[in-house]
Amino acid sequence: MPSPREKRLQKEFQRMKDIVSPHSLFRFFCADLSDSEAAEFLKSQISYDVIHQHLPGLLEPDAFEKKYIGLPPEKYLVVYECNGLARDNDGNIGKTAAHAMEIVFGWDYPSKPPTFVWHTPIWHPNFNTPNICIGLC
């Protein structure tokens, strides 16, 4: 019998799947990265080549469901493909089109909110990589 936490995570998974469409500006992956994969991931410039070739623990939702039957994802990587602004190392502001955010659900979820880590450079009042201000905390 799934625990209240697992039931809630399944519900979140369904909601994530429901809001993605072929036209949406973001996609998401279910992460079951080993520690070393996660470290590799931090070093990489986000690209689909990296995601598919080097990180077998990063799965599309349907692949995740096939591999972990009946289990909800505990960690997501959300990739946004939309234009934004980012500051380079010299402080110049330029255009950027790929953004990535990680969501991790703790053992104490849903009594406590998940943690969010923004991975990509961005120039925006609500972001200061890796921090995000979403009024949750």
Add this chain to the structure above:
Amino acid sequence: MKNQGSHLIDITDPTQDRYAALRLIDWWDQERVQNAHLMVIGAGALGNEVLKNLALLGVGYIFLVDFDTVEASNLTRSVLFRPEDGGRFKAEVAAESLHKINPDVHVQPFCGDVTHDLGLGVFRQMDVIIGCLDNRAARLAVNQACWHIQRPWVDGALDVMDGLVRTFMPPDDACYECTLTEQDYALLNLRYSCPPGFTLTTGRQPTTPMIASIIAAMQVQEAMKLLHGLPVSSGQATYYSGMGMRLTQVKYTRRDECPSHLMFEPIISLPYGVDDLTVGQFLDLVSSYGNGENMIRLFLPRQIVTVFHCPTCATDVPVYRPYEDVVPVEVPCPHCGKLRLYSNISYITASAKNHNIPLSQLGITHFSILPVQLAQRWQYFELSADKDSIMNRQEK
């Protein structure tokens, strides 16, 4: 009502037996009280009064939890503290005073925070847990612990002239978390997200020794009923209004999706303590209890940051410490000062490379019970070798 009417009253010599008057109560069983293990969480105004009563009754073992120290303003409501105790741990001072009141009582002080420092194994050794707390986060932690190992707990709360008592008896009826509203969760998260060095004002509510005695007395009476198997109404609050001299009862509604409703079963006792094992050793042990599952996950009580990566300096620093301990304080790179990326996890798998990390580094405390997912099954592993070091620690 296991015992009512079936108990012979012992008539003892009141000049020799300090419990003579208690033994005259037809349902009272002094031996049961002497063998009881009770936990009291919080040694503030309420805790002092609860402890005083437990010592007078001769409760055999009291595990007392409080992380705070005595200050002058406690002295108006704390029968167990003296002016010269200022600056000492409340739990230790209270334990000494209780020993003077009744040397039959063994009090084990624990100077730590119930939300992070106390292993679930301790709760499992208790008959009843009494909450003398002043904040939601601690109540939530106690509630979840009591639900996991199915022990009753009696919560008390104080205002100036009013107070309330409520007993929760998992798995029946509503629990504390069932009563939480969206607003309560918002306030809880506000507390969790306090920046370092900033603490919410708790323990500073206006209150008197009178309301503390009234509420504490009701809590201890409920605890004694629980010990003796007398019927107790759980999942409801009894409000006491001192201005109107009224008692009001409110029944709570049980929430089926309440996150607290998780029973740890089965619990497997391991002959090791938290300091004896690395993550790798623990996972190896655990796999010997499995059916050859290839997916084994140790869920961590707190999220763990595994690595900091500085994109500017291109450096990686392994971390493996609790999220709240390192974020946001250690996020800036010590070399360039820019904010670093980090990776955090809620569980560790058997395939993880970092097998040599001690369990104690991962926010796991002594005498913990650790949730492990083996494919679709759950098993819970108690670090049982820690029992004596926590429950029968010799004071220096």
